[in-house]
Amino acid sequence: MPYEIPAIVQDRVSPRAREYLKKIEHFVETECIPADEVYEAQVSKEPSLRWKSYPPIIDELKKKARAQGLWNLFLSKTHYSQGAGFTNLEYGLMAEILGRSHTGSEAMNCSAPDTGNMEVLAKYGNDAQKKQWLEPLLDGKIRSAFLMTERYAASSDAKNIDMKMRIEGDTIVLNGTKWWSSGACDPRCAVYITMTKTENNISTDAFKQQSVVIVPANTPGITVLRPLHVYGYDDAPHGHAEVRFVNVRIPKSNLVLGEGRGFEIIQGRLGPGRIHHCMRSIGAAERGLDYMIARVNDPSRRTFGKLISEHGTIRTWIAESRIQIDSCRLLVLNAADKIDRNDAKAALKEIAMAKIVVPRTVIDVLDKAIQAHGAGGICQDFPLARMWAGIRTLRIADGPDEVHLAQMGRNENKRAAEIVKRHEAQEKRREELFRLYKIEGRSQL
Numbered sequence: 001m002p003y004e005i006p007a008i009v010q011d012r013v014s015p016r017a018r019e020y021l022k023k024i025e026h027f028v029e030t031e032c033i034p035a036d037e038v039y040e041a042q043v044s045k046e047p048s049l050r051w052k053s054y055p056p057i058i059d060e061l062k063k064k065a066r067a068q069g070l071w072n073l074f075l076s077k078t079h080y081s082q083g084a085g086f087t088n089l090e091y092g093l094m095a096e097i098l099g100r101s102h103t104g105s106e107a108m109n110c111s112a113p114d115t116g117n118m119e120v121l122a123k124y125g126n127d128a129q130k131k132q133w134l135e136p137l138l139d140g141k142i143r144s145a146f147l148m149t150e151r152y153a154a155s156s157d158a159k160n161i162d163m164k165m166r167i168e169g170d171t172i173v174l175n176g177t178k179w180w181s182s183g184a185c186d187p188r189c190a191v192y193i194t195m196t197k198t199e200n201n202i203s204t205d206a207f208k209q210q211s212v213v214i215v216p217a218n219t220p221g222i223t224v225l226r227p228l229h230v231y232g233y234d235d236a237p238h239g240h241a242e243v244r245f246v247n248v249r250i251p252k253s254n255l256v257l258g259e260g261r262g263f264e265i266i267q268g269r270l271g272p273g274r275i276h277h278c279m280r281s282i283g284a285a286e287r288g289l290d291y292m293i294a295r296v297n298d299p300s301r302r303t304f305g306k307l308i309s310e311h312g313t314i315r316t317w318i319a320e321s322r323i324q325i326d327s328c329r330l331l332v333l334n335a336a337d338k339i340d341r342n343d344a345k346a347a348l349k350e351i352a353m354a355k356i357v358v359p360r361t362v363i364d365v366l367d368k369a370i371q372a373h374g375a376g377g378i379c380q381d382f383p384l385a386r387m388w389a390g391i392r393t394l395r396i397a398d399g400p401d402e403v404h405l406a407q408m409g410r411n412e413n414k415r416a417a418e419i420v421k422r423h424e425a426q427e428k429r430r431e432e433l434f435r436l437y438k439i440e441g442r443s444q445l
């Protein structure tokens with residue numbers, strides 16, 4: 001569907017962003033979507049090469065996108081002078097379009113986890129760290145992974161992170177096992193942004209015991225044990241790795257910000273990233289709806305004397321999907337706008353709401369699209385099953401729904417005292433009004 005900026009945010013989108021939105025849409029529709037299947041076909045089927053090569057078409061797309069200025073669109077000028085300078089809301093609109101295609105984000109150097117890692121380095125890295133790692137990432141020369149989750153720790157509570165970090169003079173020694181390290185299987189992945197638990201100077205504050213360190217992927221002692229599968233997809237060449245660290249030694253200068261500052265860093269990393277995931281998911285939902293509408297109007301697939309789209313249930317699915325997509329978009333743009341007007345911390349509630357609602361809703365839209373395709377919908381002939389699998393993981397990745405709901409519920413519940421006070425004041429005034437109008441009893445309503 002040609003891109004339309006929602007009416008409610010029209011005045012928040014600059015002329016420059018509008019121009020980019022048009023260019024991005026054109027590039028995604030004419031270059032990336034057609035390249036998606038080529039990309040899949042070029043992922044090596046040869047087991048010994050599957051994780052040692054990557055599809056050459058992505059380099060061609062990157063070259064073309066960069067030549068058109070469609071590069072690093074996610075990075076704000078606040079933290080890096082070379083940032084594209086779009087607001088979170090503007091980039092959110094762009095991310096939606098990128099989400100229509102499997103290759104769109106990477107083609108424009110806007111894919112996770114690199115975007116979040118680049119933001120960490122831009123925001124918290126020192127000059128030497130930026131030079132060594134941020135610059136090649138911004139240049140699209142290397143890729144990166146974010147290593148927080150651990151196989152042997154319930155990682156939705158980040159206080160459980162247990163990769164041991166010991167400081168010996170000018171050296172940091174790391175031991176532990178990470179898993180679900182997205183991108184760590186990619187042969188271009190050169191650096192891991194890694195959350196660790198400090199063994200020296202342990203603070204009594206549970207939120208000051210973790211540190212973030214930069215680990216070159218080729219450091220001795222690191223073994224990428226295996227790629228984990230997402231509903232059977234290995235997501236090669238990117239992959240989600242289990243990675244073992246045994247006495248991995250890195251310079252102390254690879255510590256980001258300082259010992260015990262890990263929570264601060266991961267909290268700063270996750271806010272805008274969640275908005276990007278949400279908007280890309282909405283792009284996937286739009287694509288799913290497109291597929292559904294195309295399929296149910298295929299004149300060669302009539303049932304019981306009608307086009308499938310002429311059955312009432314199917315029309316309802318189309319309408320429901322449109323409502324679901326448009327309401328999700330407003331929720332995410334509201335969160336993005338709040339980040340722009342304040343910061344990610346001020347928008348925690350809005351970000352959490354979007355993070356919870358969007359994947360659930362998009363899963364439902366994609367599920368309807370799959371159902372409308374019959375058996376075709378769940379096989380490799382359409383991108384729907386793969387999209388569904390990818391979006392389903394978002395209910396777990398970046399923290400499971402339940403944790404966000406628990407936090408939201410706790411904060412919402414803090415209103416109890418204020419609500420009771422307001423109700424008491426209303427009750428007092430009601431009693432006064434009853435006396436004034438000589439009303440007896442309370443059964444008037």
Ligand SMILES: Cc1cc2nc3c(=O)[nH]c(=O)nc-3n(C[C@H](O)[C@H](O)[C@H](O)COP(=O)(O)OP(=O)(O)OC[C@H]3O[C@@H](n4cnc5c(N)ncnc54)[C@H](O)[C@@H]3O)c2cc1C
Nearest residue numbers: 146147148149154155156180181182393397398399400402
């Ligand atoms: C496709 C994919 C990609 C990922 N990529 C990365 C990555 O690049 N880097 C990285 O570090 N991690 C990554 N992850 C890991 C992800 O962030 C973690 O899986 C997530 O944070 C949950 O941690 P856990 O798996 O240890 O679940 P656990 O902590 O073991 O939790 C299990 C379940 O317990 C329940 N639960 C937990 N707390 C509560 C609560 N307060 N109330 C109610 N129920 C609760 C939830 O249902 C939760 O799903 C990825 C995951 C997936 C699926």
